[in-house]
Amino acid sequence: MDLNFSKEDLDFQSEVREFLDKEYPKHIKEKMDNGDDLTRDEIVEWHKVVAKKGWMGHSWPVEHGGTGWDATKKYIYLRELAMEGCPMFIPFGLQMVAPVIWTFGSQKQKDYFLPRILNFDDWWCQGYSEPGSGSDLASLKCKAEKDGDEYVINGQKTWTTLGQHADWIFVLVRTDDSGKKQEGITFILVDMKTPGVSVKPIITIDGDHEVNEVWFDNVRVPAENVVGEPGQGWTYAKFLLFHERTSIAGAPQLRRGLNGLVKRAEKIFHNDSPLSEDPFFKSKVAQIELDLSALEMTELRGLAAEREGKGPGAESSLLKIKGTELQQRLTSLALEAAGHEALPFGGPYGFKDQEVSSSKAAQLTAAKYLNFRKVTIYGGTNEIQKNIIAKAVLGL
Known part of the structure; x- marks a missing residue:
């Protein structure tokens, strides 16, 4: 697999960046950059912007409205969106039920549901x-x-x-x-x-x-x-779960999160030195960087196999395991960096509406850390994924 971008790939990257610069709604970008929750209408608005451009079906077959992009273009597209901090696409229609419908559904179901999913008319x-x-x-x-x-x-x-x-x-x-x-x-x-x-x-x-x-x-x-x-339904459920596990890995979001953490560490001081210069912090960042690069390469191989008509197999379980473990490691390191400012919580259901002394960034870090304890469980626990890999790859 050639890992160097061609001129065509670089031109496409520029096209994606130009699209985001012109079409990414400013009010949504501001809320995403500030860590504020989007409303339902704002989430739908973002999906509609992408649908109007014709880029919602980035992983769909052309005959059902897909873009026809190769693995590299898909990678570039999703990475650019993530690095810009765009909202993640709601996956349940686009990436989960749609492949089941176009693979196993009736023609009537395909004709009705797929265009509506592609246009995000249905959540x-x-x-x-x-x-x-x-x-x-x-x-x-x-x-x-x-x-x-x-x-x-x-x-x-x-x-x-x-x-x-x-x-x-x-x-x-x-x-x-x-x-x-x-x-x-x-x-x-x-x-x-x-x-x-x-x-x-x-x-x-x-x-x-x-x-x-x-x-x-x-x-x-x-x-x-x-x-x-x-x-x-069990056959169709397993088919869907392969697609779900691939998307859970979230390599582009991990990349943006890691870059953001490194930038924040430059402004956190201890004994007159920024945290970004602390050797223990740098060592942890370097290890996450190495593992994230390996995850990205594995994801690219999976996309390349998909382009050749091969459905996601045991690779989806591997991506799910490593991606979710990295998500937890990254949120743990971010919590360490926030330190005591991430500790206060108020009220029976958290801290959202409470007056607290710590910074908003630290509070968001704590919330994300807590939320991401679940990622190794949903989509099939990582322990179950190891069993799948053992059976599919090792024949055990």
Whole structure:
């Protein structure tokens, strides 16, 4: 794989930078740079800006509206967005359910859902985990019973990220419990406005409302919303998880975060010397830098394989493991750099609305540190990913 950018690649990089300079909404950039939360409307606005440019389908096949970019252009594009501090794309429609629909869905589903996902007309969320079914996802109990040309869904999903904003949810439901637990699972698409769907917030340790419980009480869904064949949802779920794990790694965001930490360290002084000159701090930064470079190269290899028509395999588990471990190491180092100013917290649900003496930057560092304790768990725990690698690569 040639790691040097060609003139065409450099021209494309300039095009992306020009687009961001002209089209990235200034009010959204300001909030992102300040660490402020975006509203739902602002998140949708950003997605619409990219969709208008025709760049939302950066990882999609051309026949479904994709850009047709090679691995290098995808890498450049995502890296430039991350380095500019743009909001991350909501992945549940764009990167998760869309590949399932274009691979296994009916033509009617492709014609209706894919253009709407590409234009971000619909906000999607994921209905996989349940209170007793996380890493052991095949043990799920949320049930759907066939009633004429409809399915009636009853049960609960949990840890549903941004479900409070979603228009649609893709759900794994049990339609048959007579065989192995991996059998009898069906993949179905549900309109969140359907009667009987309710969303209840879960406040996380950093004081944020990011995840939710989603309850289904006699929710009636057209049978035509089943993707693929009833009872084959486990196959589709594994396919989706490969794509999810690849995106979780977040190498471009890690790069921007590391650069930002190094800059902040230049302004943190101890014994009249900046933290950036401390040998122990520099050693930790250097190790993260080396591991991040290796992660980026692995991601490029995965993109190159994808270009050749190979779906993500065990590489997605490797990216998930190393990417999330690096995210935790980086947030831990940022917390160390913030020192005692990151310690104060107020109120039962965190610090967001409290008067505290520490700086906003330190508070945001503490919040991110706490939030990122979860990254080695969701998308399949890193322990499970090691089992996948052992089986797929080593044959164990």
